[in-house]
């Protein structure tokens with residue numbers, strides 16, 4: 431496991447996301463246990479079974495929940511306290527765009543993050559107009575979100591995040607539930623992004639080109655390293671569990 435540094439040798443905060451002894455207990459049950467990680471690579475995958483703690487880790491990194499023990503820092507900031515700084519540091523794409531979209535029209539949705547960052551309304555609107563034109567979607571200006579397909583809603587959420595130009599984007603099962611052409615198009619968009627991407631998924635194949643894969647099991651790191659090392663271990667364990675009786679691996 432990569433140890434979490436508190437400061438770099440020159441006294442500045444380390445780049446990326448640093449968890450130091452971070453732990454979360456929910457309803458009296460430990461969900462994340464003593465996690466120490468320094469996430470600085472450009473493409474990081476987080477894999478694990480249902481209930482292993484992936485979404486909780488994402489929410490912790492995003493500052494949506496706070497650790498009961500330990501610390502979380504994103505580019506040196508506490509994500510739960512420095513909400514405004516976080517807009518520039520971290521974007522999140524949830525699995526279901528309908529959990530993310532707040533406004534009835536495309537341009538209101540796209541402008542929202544910029545306005546939150548302090549961009550005046552008129553300036554935000556101009557940037558949204560230019561952004562849609564750049565992507566050949568000027569006709570989306572003023573369009574109702576209700577008229578968009580699921581794939582188009584995913585694209586809208588991605589663009590809302592990109593307009594804020596965060597250094598890191600957290601992706602929660604970004605391709606789940608989409609048809610194959612839409613998956614291919616979105617995967618191509620993700621691959622081209624200059625941002626650091628941290629992707630949570632059940633799908634090992636989608637992580638094969640990552641710089642680093644972290645396998646979470648029971649709220650702790652079961653393996654951490656390049657995909658060529660971690661994914662075969664994960665696959666072998668999933669095969670083993672799949673061969674057991676249906677309920678044999680449930681906690682007693």
Ligand SMILES: Nc1ncnc2c1ncn2[C@@H]1O[C@H](COP(=O)(O)OP(=O)(O)OP(=O)(O)O)[C@@H](O)[C@H]1O
Pocket residue numbers: 456457461478479480481482483484485486487
């Ligand atoms: N608010 C909560 N209160 C109590 N327990 C919770 C809460 N949220 C999550 N948990 C529990 O924490 C554990 C980890 O949940 P989490 O959603 O982080 O797992 P996951 O790896 O993302 O799972 P999945 O792949 O199914 O989405 C699960 O056992 C879940 O039941």
